[in-house]
Amino acid sequence: xxxxxxxxxxxxxxxxxxxxxxxxxxxxxxxxxxxxxxxxxxxxxxxxxxxxxxxxxxxxxxxxxxxxxxxxxxxxxxxxxxxxxxxxxxxxxxxxxxxxxxxxxxxxxxxxxxxxxxxxxxxxxxxxxxxxxxxxxxxxxxxxxxxxxxxxxxxxxxxxxxxxxxxxxxxxxxxxxxxxxxxxxxxxxxxxxxxxxxxxxxxxxxxxxxxxxxxxxxxxxxxxxxxxxxxxxxxxxxxxxxxxxxxxxxxxxxxxxxxxxxxxxxxxxxxxxxxxxxxxxxxxxxxxxxxxxxxxxxxxxxxxxxxxxxxxxxxxxxxxxxxxxxxxxxxxxxxxxxxxxxxxxxxxxxxxxxxxxxxxxxxxxxxxxxxxxxxxxxxxxxxx
Amino acid sequence: xxxxxxxxxxxxxxxxxxxxxxxxxxxxxxxxxxxxxxxxxxxxxxxxxxxxxxxxxxxxxxxxxxxxxxxxxxxxxxxxxxxxxxxxxxxxxxxxxxxxxxxxxxxxxxxxxxxxxxxxxxxxxxxxxxxxxxxxxxxxxxxxxxxxxxxxxxxxxxxxxxxxxxxxxxxxxxxxxxxxxxxxxxxxxxxxxxxxxxxxxxxxxxxxxxxxxxxxxxxxxxxxxxxxxxxxxxxxxxxxxxxxxxxxxxxxxxxxxxxxxxxxxxxxxxxxxxxxxxxxxxxxxxx
Numbered sequence: 148x149x150x151x152x153x154x155x156x157x158x159x160x161x162x163x164x165x166x167x168x169x170x171x172x173x174x175x176x177x178x179x180x181x182x183x184x185x186x187x188x189x190x191x192x193x194x195x196x197x198x199x200x201x202x203x204x205x206x207x208x209x210x211x212x213x214x215x216x217x218x219x220x221x222x223x224x225x226x227x228x229x230x231x232x233x234x235x236x237x238x239x240x241x242x243x244x245x246x247x248x249x250x251x252x253x254x255x256x257x258x259x260x261x262x263x264x265x266x267x268x269x270x271x272x273x274x275x276x277x278x279x280x281x282x283x284x285x286x287x288x289x290x291x292x293x294x295x296x297x298x299x300x301x302x303x304x305x306x307x308x309x310x311x312x313x314x315x316x317x318x319x320x321x322x323x324x325x326x327x328x329x330x331x332x333x334x335x336x337x338x339x340x341x342x343x344x345x346x347x348x349x350x351x352x353x354x355x356x357x358x359x360x361x362x363x364x365x366x367x368x369x370x371x372x373x374x375x376x377x378x379x380x381x382x383x384x385x386x387x388x389x390x391x392x393x394x395x396x397x398x399x400x401x402x403x404x405x406x407x408x409x410x411x412x413x414x415x416x417x418x419x420x421x422x423x424x425x426x427x428x429x430x431x432x433x434x435x436x437x438x439x440x441x442x443x444x445x446x447x448x449x450x451x452x453x454x455x456x457x458x459x460x461x462x463x464x465x466x467x468x469x470x471x472x473x474x475x476x477x478x479x480x481x482x483x484x485x486x487x488x489x490x491x492x493x494x495x496x497x498x499x500x501x502x503x504x505x506x507x508x509x510x511x512x513x514x515x516x517x518x519x520x521x522x523x524x525x526x527x528x529x530x531x
Numbered sequence: 532x533x534x535x536x537x538x539x540x541x542x543x544x545x546x547x548x549x550x551x552x553x554x555x556x557x558x559x560x561x562x563x564x565x566x567x568x569x570x571x572x573x574x575x576x577x578x579x580x581x582x583x584x585x586x587x588x589x590x591x592x593x594x595x596x597x598x599x600x601x602x603x604x605x606x607x608x609x610x611x612x613x614x615x616x617x618x619x620x621x622x623x624x625x626x627x628x629x630x631x632x633x634x635x636x637x638x639x640x641x642x643x644x645x646x647x648x649x650x651x652x653x654x655x656x657x658x659x660x661x662x663x664x665x666x667x668x669x670x671x672x673x674x675x676x677x678x679x680x681x682x683x684x685x686x687x688x689x690x691x692x693x694x695x696x697x698x699x700x701x702x703x704x705x706x707x708x709x710x711x712x713x714x715x716x717x718x719x720x721x722x723x724x725x726x727x728x729x730x731x732x733x734x735x736x737x738x739x740x741x742x743x744x745x746x747x748x749x750x751x752x753x754x755x756x757x758x759x760x761x762x763x764x765x766x767x768x769x770x771x772x773x774x775x776x777x778x779x780x781x782x783x784x785x786x787x788x789x790x791x792x793x794x795x796x797x798x799x800x801x802x803x804x805x806x807x808x809x810x811x812x813x814x815x816x817x818x
Contacts (some may be wrong), residue, residue, distance in 0.1 A: 196549035199677030208681075212616040215685060219624035227631055231723035246722055247641035254632035255647065255694055257625075261690025262654045269630040272664050279668065325551050327545040333551070339804075344562070346800035347793050348751030350772050355561045356787035357775070358568060358581075370580050372564060406561065411811070418812040467658045470753045474775050489660055494758065499664050506660045519654045522651050 173236040180233025184226060191222040240527040266510065287504035297505070302481040303397055307468055307484065311408070312400050312461040315452055318405070319412025323420050324387060324442065326413075338417065342410035349407065349470030356403045357475060360387045391481040400482060403471050408464065412457045418452035420446060454525075463516060466509070485509055493498065541646075545652040569597055569786035576783060597787035600786030605774055608789050610767035616681055617756070617766055618749045621688035622742050627665050628689070629696035629741075630734065632680070634726050636697070638712045648701070655694040662687070663758060670759065672738020680760035687755050692745050699810060704730060743803040749794050768790045 195218065197204065198211050205211045227250070234246045272286055273278045291297045322341060326334045340385075344352065361371030365384050368374040374384045388396045404501060423446055431445045469486035476482045478491065493502035566580040572592045575584065584591040601607050635641075636648055661724050670678040672790060676684050707730065715725045731738075756766040771792050800807070 197684050199680040199682045208616045215620040220627050223627035225711040247635045247639040250631045250635035254628040257690045265662040268665035269661045274673045325547040328547040337551045342559045346796040350768050351789050351793045368579050375580050414808050446668050474772050503664050509658050513656050517656045520652050
C-alpha cells in the first residue's frame with residue numbers, strides 16, 4: 148500500500164495553487180452536481196417503476212430490456228458523474244475525504260438493501276407468525292425442531308457436505324494432474340469436455356440425469372442408461388431415486404452436482420499445478436522419488452492453498468443446494484435438504500415464520516465460513 | 532498427437548491418456564444422451580434406449596418435432612425471450628456500480644476501508660435465501676408492488692451479484708500498476724476521469740470474466756425467477772422445471788426443452804471460456 152504518496156499528491160498541488168482555492172467551495176458546481184444527481188435518480192426511479200407498473204406501454208419486452216440497459220448503465224455513469232462534480236466542488240480537503248465514500252455508496256447501498264438489511268429482517272421474521280404480522284416468540288423454532296423432516300434434511304445436508312466437496316476436489320486434482328501429462332491438444336479437448344457441464348443449469352442437469360435414472364417396468368426395454376446396465380448385468384430394474392437404503396438416492400443426486408462442479412475444480416487446480424515450479428519436481432526426480440511420491444510430497448503441498456479455496460467454494464455451494472433436489476424428488480423418499488425445505492415452507496406452505504427460522508439455522512451454519520473467508524483474505528493481503 | 536511434452540524430457544503417459552479419455556467420455560455421455568433423445572420420436576424414445584439409435588442411425592426415426600413442440604406448444608419461446616430480457620440487464624448493471632466501488636477499494640485510502648471490504652467478503656458467504664421473505668415484502672403488494680416484473684429480478688440479481696463483482700474487480704485492479712493512477716492524478720485528472728479513461732478500459736478482462744459468470748448464474752437461476760417473476764414473465768429455466776413436473780403427456784418435449792435452455796449458456800460459455808478461466812484463477816470465485 149502506498150497510502151503516503153496518494154495523500155501527498157494533492158497536498159503538493161495545493162501549495163502550488165492559490166492557497167485559498169483549496170479551502171473554497173464552488174456553490175454553483177455543487178448545486179449543479181446535486182441537482183443533476185437528483186434529476187437522474189428521479190428519472191431512473193420513474194423509468195424503472197414504469198417498467199414495473201405499465202410494462203404494456205413500452206410495446207415489447209425488448210424495448211424494456213434495451214431501455215433498462217441504457218438506463219442502468221448510462222444512469223449509473225451519470226449518477227457518478229454528478230456525484231463526482233458535487234464532491235469536487237467541496238473544499239479540497241473535505242472533497243478528498245468524501246470521494247471514496249461517494250464511489251462506494253451506490254454499490255454498498257444495494258448490498259445493504261438486498262443482503263444486510265434482509266439478514267436482520269429475516270432473523271426478526273423468524274420470531275413472527277406465518278405472514279410476519281405478529282410475534283410468536285420461539286414458536287417457529289419449536290415447530291421446526293420438532294419436525295422429523297427438518298432433522299432428516301439436516302442429516303442429508305451434512306451428508307452432502309461430507310461427500311460432494313471432497314469428491315469434487317479429489318476428482319479435480321486427479322484430472323488436473325493427469326491432463327497435465329497429456330499433449331497440449333489432448334489436454335485442451337479433455338478439459339473442455341469435463342468443463343462443459345459448468346454451463347448447464349441445475350434444472351437442465353437434472354433433466355439430463357433423470358434420463359439416466361429412468362425406470363421402465365421389468366420385461367420392457369430399459370431406456371434409462373443406469374437400468375440398462377443394471378439389467379444387462381442381470382439385475383431387476385430399479386426406481387433408483389426412490390431407494391433410500393444407504394441413502395442411495397441422495398448419493399445419486401450428489402452425482403449430478405459432482406458432474407456439474409468437477410470442471411470448476413479442475414480448472415482452478417490445473418492452473419495451480421501449472422504454477423508448481425518445474426525444478427522442485429525435477430529435483431525430487433533426481434533424488435529418486437517415484438511419481439506417486441512426487442505427487443504427494445511435492446505437488447500437493449504446493450497447491451494446498453488452491454485445494455482449500457476450491458473446497459470452501461464447493462462447500463458453500465453445497466450448503467445451499469436446492470435446485471437439484473427440488474426438481475428431481477422435491478425432498479421425497481428421504482432426500483430433503485435444508486434449502487428445499489425452506490423453499491417449500493415459503494412458497495408452497497406460505498409459512499414465512501418457519502421458513503425464516505430455517506434460514507436462520509442456515510445462517511448460523513455459514514458463520515464459521517464467514518470467519519474463515521475473512522481470515523483467508525487477511526493472510527492473502529499480508530502476503531501481497 | 533503433438534509431442535510438446537517430450538521437450539521437457541517427460542515420456543508420454545499411457546495411463547493418463549487412457550484414464551483421461553475414459554473420464555472425458557464419461558463426462559460427455561449424459562449430455563449426449565439428452566441430445567440424441569431430443570431428436571427421437573416419442574414411441575422410439577419410450578421403447579428403446581437412446582444408444583440403440585446411435586448404433587443404428589439409419590434404421591431409427593429422427594425428428595425435430597420435439598423442438599417445435601417445446602418451442603411453441605410448451606411455450607418455451609416466450610420463456611426464452613424472457614430469459615434474455617432478464618439476463619442481459621442483470622449482467623450489465625451490477626458491473627457499473629461494482630466497478631466504481633472496486634476503484635475506491637483499490638486506489639483510495641479512507642477510514643473504515645478494511646471494514647467495508649470485509650463486509651463485502653462476509654456477505655459473499657451469506658445464503659441469498661435470507662433475502663427472500665424481506666424482499667418479497669418490499670417488492671410485493673405490501674411494498675413497492677413491482678414483484679413479478681423484470682425490474683424486481685434485475686434489482687435482486689444486481690444486489691446479489693454485487694459482492695462477488697466488487698471482489699473480483701478489486702482483486703484484478705490491485706494488479707494494475709498504481710503509478711498509472713498516481714500520475715493521472717498529478718496531471719490533474721479527477722477520479723471520475725481516471726476511472727473512466729484508464730482503470731475501466733484496463734479492467735476489461737476481469738469485467739468479461741465476471742460478466743460471463745454472472746450471465747450463466749442469472750440465466751441458470753431457478754429460485755429468484757420462480758419467486759419474483761409472474762408466469763408470463765418467467766424464464767426458460769422455470770418453464771423447463773414446470774415441464775419436468777408433468778408426467779406422461781409432453782414427456783418427449785422435455786429433452787428438446789432441456790436442450791433449448793442449455794444452448795445459450797453453452798455458446799456464451801464456449802466463446803468466453805478463456806476470459807472466465809482467467810478471471811476464476813485470479814480469484815473470482817462465487818461464494
